[in-house]
Amino acid sequence: xxxxxxxxxxxxxxxxxxxxxxxxxxxxxxxxxxxxxxxxxxxxxxxxxxxxxxxxxxxxxxxxxxxxxxxxxxxxxxxxxxxxxxxxxxxxxxxxxxxxxxxxxxxxxxxxxxxxxxxxxxxxxxxxxxxxxxxxxx
Numbered sequence: 050x051x052x053x054x055x056x057x058x059x060x061x062x063x064x065x066x067x068x069x070x071x072x073x074x075x076x077x078x079x080x081x082x083x084x085x086x087x088x089x090x091x092x093x094x095x096x097x098x099x100x101x102x103x104x105x106x107x108x109x110x111x112x113x114x115x116x117x118x119x120x121x122x123x124x125x126x127x128x129x130x131x132x133x134x135x136x137x138x139x140x141x142x143x144x145x146x147x148x149x150x151x152x153x154x155x156x157x158x159x160x161x162x163x164x165x166x167x168x169x170x171x172x173x174x175x176x177x178x179x180x181x182x183x184x185x186x187x
Contacts, residue, residue: 060084064135065128067121073101082108082146085139087128089113091121108149 057080066081068074068090078088078101090101092114102114113128115121128135150156 057084060086065089065125067125068101070098070121071095072097073099075100075104078104079146079151082142085142087113087135087138087142089115089121089125089128091115091118104151107151108145110145 060081061084063081063084063086066077066086066088068078068088070091071093073090073093074088078090081088082104087110088101088105090105090113091098092102093099102111105111105114113124115124128138146152
């Protein structure tokens with residue numbers, strides 16, 4: 050058995066994951082959710098402290114994002130105490146992730162293309178060049 054497999058199998062012993070702060074996890078959040086472990090995160094004020102917010106929001110699980118340390122504890126405690134919700138969530142987390150924007154590569158590429166084209170068009174407009182051909186980058 051590989052080290053990665055052994056590592057991921059350890060999630061079977063975890064009921065919920067408490068995200069770190071002020072620096073959120075990234076791979077650990079995705080690993081936990083992929084392995085059926087719900088994550089509770091605390092929204093920070095920096096990029097590093099808001100990764101959990103982004104990942105949980107993209108999967109429709111923003112109810113597990115806390116704004117304060119007190120709320121963080123309350124969300125985690127409520128989830129641990131509601132065994133039915135916890136079990137239901139654990140059984141669906143991988144499917145939730147697969148159906149989220151996190152796993153929609155086509156949408157991501159399209160969004161990046163549109164953002165780049167939008168920035169190009171704004172730059173052209175600021176330069177007085179008008180919009181011109183959307184695909185002409187000279």
